[in-house]
Amino acid sequence: MSTGAEVLDRYVADTYWKALAARAAGAPLGRPDVVVTPRSDEEVADVVRIANQHRVPVVPWGGGSGTQGASIPTHGGIVVDLTRMDRIVDIDEDSLTVTAEAGVNGRRLETELNRKGLMLPHYPASAEFATVGGYVAARGSGVLSTRYGKIEDLVISLRVVTPTGEVVDTLPVPRHAVGPDIAPLFIGSEGSLGVITRVRLQLAPLPAARRFEVVSFPSVEAGVDAVRKSMQSGLRPSVVRLYDEVATRLTLSPVVGSQLPGVATVICFEGNPAVVEAERKSMLDLVRAHNGQVLDGGLGEVWWEHRYDFYKPPHSPELPAVWGTIDVVATYARLLHTYHALQEAVAKPYAARGLKLRSHLSHWYPWGAMIYARFVLPDGGPDSVTLHDRIWKDGVTAALGAGAVINDHHGVGLKLAPYMPAQHGAGLDVLRRIKNALDPNGVMNPGKLGL
Ligand SMILES: Cc1cc2nc3c(=O)[nH]c(=O)nc-3n(C[C@H](O)[C@H](O)[C@H](O)COP(=O)(O)OP(=O)(O)OC[C@H]3O[C@@H](n4cnc5c(N)ncnc54)[C@H](O)[C@@H]3O)c2cc1C
Numbered sequence: 001m002s003t004g005a006e007v008l009d010r011y012v013a014d015t016y017w018k019a020l021a022a023r024a025a026g027a028p029l030g031r032p033d034v035v036v037t038p039r040s041d042e043e044v045a046d047v048v049r050i051a052n053q054h055r056v057p058v059v060p061w062g063g064g065s066g067t068q069g070a071s072i073p074t075h076g077g078i079v080v081d082l083t084r085m086d087r088i089v090d091i092d093e094d095s096l097t098v099t100a101e102a103g104v105n106g107r108r109l110e111t112e113l114n115r116k117g118l119m120l121p122h123y124p125a126s127a128e129f130a131t132v133g134g135y136v137a138a139r140g141s142g143v144l145s146t147r148y149g150k151i152e153d154l155v156i157s158l159r160v161v162t163p164t165g166e167v168v169d170t171l172p173v174p175r176h177a178v179g180p181d182i183a184p185l186f187i188g189s190e191g192s193l194g195v196i197t198r199v200r201l202q203l204a205p206l207p208a209a210r211r212f213e214v215v216s217f218p219s220v221e222a223g224v225d226a227v228r229k230s231m232q233s234g235l236r237p238s239v240v241r242l243y244d245e246v247a248t249r250l251t252l253s254p255v256v257g258s259q260l261p262g263v264a265t266v267i268c269f270e271g272n273p274a275v276v277e278a279e280r281k282s283m284l285d286l287v288r289a290h291n292g293q294v295l296d297g298g299l300g301e302v303w304w305e306h307r308y309d310f311y312k313p314p315h316s317p318e319l320p321a322v323w324g325t326i327d328v329v330a331t332y333a334r335l336l337h338t339y340h341a342l343q344e345a346v347a348k349p350y351a352a353r354g355l356k357l358r359s360h361l362s363h364w365y366p367w368g369a370m371i372y373a374r375f376v377l378p379d380g381g382p383d384s385v386t387l388h389d390r391i392w393k394d395g396v397t398a399a400l401g402a403g404a405v406i407n408d409h410h411g412v413g414l415k416l417a418p419y420m421p422a423q424h425g426a427g428l429d430v431l432r433r434i435k436n437a438l439d440p441n442g443v444m445n446p447g448k449l450g451l
Pocket of ligand 1: 014059061070082103124129132138140197311409411445
């Protein structure tokens with residue numbers, strides 16, 4: 001454990017814009033009183049039990065890569081940094097699962113698995129910083145999700161230390177009929193219902209073939225229609241990243257080093273080579289039927305090699321810019337409506353101040369998809385925090401009004417907490433009652449998730 005000022009200062013901000021701005025201004029949004037770095041379930045349980053007895057807040061901390069302010073100790077107390085719980089406990093090559101302690105780093109896990117010809121098919125752009133516990137606690141998604149699913153589709157079982165200090169293992173399989181399953185309760189719980197200390201996740205073999213295509217559609221509408229029909233006809237591309245015109249120009253083209261036209265879309269199929277060929281051909285037929293133009297597929301490989309560059313300098317914004325990602329998810333019936341509502345609420349009103357809204361659609365399902373609408377304002381000036389909050393309020397209100405769900409994979413944290421009543425309605429009270437039952441003294445990550 002540590003109470004040293006230098007150590008405590010490392011836990012005042014995740015990657016939430018407001019946290020970074022507050023830290024830069026010398027007035028962080030929160031600071032722990034103590035940081036502990038346990039090595040075992042028992043040590044975590046001891047810390048949580050003592051904290052609960054003394055009514056001291058406990059905030060789990062994984063890689064601190066979250067974008068929502070979820071791991072900031074706004075009420076002080078104890079930060080439980082899990083990164084020393086970093087054992088890969090078991091790789092079961094029959095069941096294709098990995099059991100790992102919560103603090104295992106995403107990239108390290110991937111390297112170990114790749115050596116055995118395996119992969120965790122959850123590839124968030126933050127893999128080099130995030131932990132597997134954080135993947136689950138923030139309910140994330142990776143670039144291959146259209147084929148393999150979100151993290152909740154990959155969780156087999158969890159070990160959790162409850163807010164009163166019990167160590168609970170969820171059932172060893174995720175499909176059964178022995179009553180309600182408690183594992184899903186902790187997926188996306190953002191440290192507010194307990195500390196995840198161990199996860200068992202589904203793996204996949206490294207694909208025998210991975211084949212990229214890059215196509216361009218005349219409009220977002222044409223592209224969405226083609227992808228919807230592909231998904232609903234049973235095709236399972238691993239990647240479909242459909243960039244609107246602005247994102248094609250400002251986001252995709254600079255990273256792949258080629259000025260692409262229209263609504264450029266990176267598509268990938270992977271797995272058995274014969275199936276890949278058949279699926280690729282079927283999807284390209286649908287693309288052409290929607291007036292899509294097939295471009296140089298080699299650029300898809302360039303995209304894959306540089307897929308993390310989007311989030312690093314010179315492509316990522318830095319203070320004094322104001323930025324944020326409104327990643328929303330909607331059924332196809334509401335999807336384009338939501339896309340246009342965000343244009344009306346965010347892109348147009350703030351254009352005069354220099355804001356650019358770059359949107360891409362990825363994480364596709366047979367029923368709908370995610371819109372990743374990233375806004376960047378070069379300099380918010382002296383009222384940048386007010387401006388930031390107003391842009392978020394306008395964007396989220398528009399998305400809710402269009403019938404979307406206000407977050408797909410980044411979580412809630414502090415950022416979206418004010419919108420949880422509007423999002424969940426009476427359901428939020430159900431969540432509150434669950435929270436109160438598990439955490440009667442309200443010690444676990446207070447102030448987050450709108451609870
Ligand atoms: C450049 C960049 C790119 C990103 N790209 C993606 C992406 O592609 N997909 C995606 O899903 N996300 C992405 N993110 C967001 C973030 O990386 C993910 O949410 C990630 O899963 C967080 O993991 P972490 O270990 O850093 O968690 P933290 O940020 O440390 O914590 C996040 C939340 O989970 C809680 N928590 C952490 N560990 C535990 C635990 N063991 N038990 C209980 N609660 C815990 C914390 O209290 C907090 O509430 C990105 C972030 C950045 C900065």
